[in-house]
Amino acid sequence: MIDIRPIEIQGKPFIAISVKLPKTNLLTISNENGYIMCGALDVALLNDRLKERNIVAGRAIGVRTIEQLLDAPLESVTVAAERRGIKKGMKGKDALLRM
Template identity: 70%
Template sequence: MVSIEPIELQGHMFTAVTVRLPKTTLLTISSEIGYIMCGALDVQLLNTRLADRKIIAGRAVGVKTIEELLKAPLESVTTEAEKMGIVKGMTGEEALLKMI
């Protein structure tokens, strides 16, 4: 099952997507310029093989819901995200608010 829902944070709109798969759930919340995602995101791949795309993204691990993704500290972020002041340890919500 796939669900898509709008999320408002401090007056800014984001899109949350939940994809329920066998034995796991993929979670992502995106803005117009970047996104945060559950542990399925491969930040190393984005920073190396896809570096030319300049992807702004962060990864949180151990989350099972969109609410947990917003509150969890980011375990890793892309180089492009770092350029925007998004750092490892910042909550998902804090990172998203820098992606507006």
């Protein structure tokens, strides 16, 4: 099952996507500038092999719902995200507000 819904954080619009897969969920919240995602996101790949794209993204691990993704501390972030003031350990919703 796939659930796509708009969400608002302090008046700013985002799109939340949840994909139910066997034994796990794929979660992401995005806007036109970047996104945060569950542990399936490979930040090292984005920083190394796709660095010329300057992808603004962060990864939270151990989350199972969109609400948990919003409140979880980011385990890792891309270099492009760091340039926007997004840091490892920052809550997902706080990182989104910097995107």
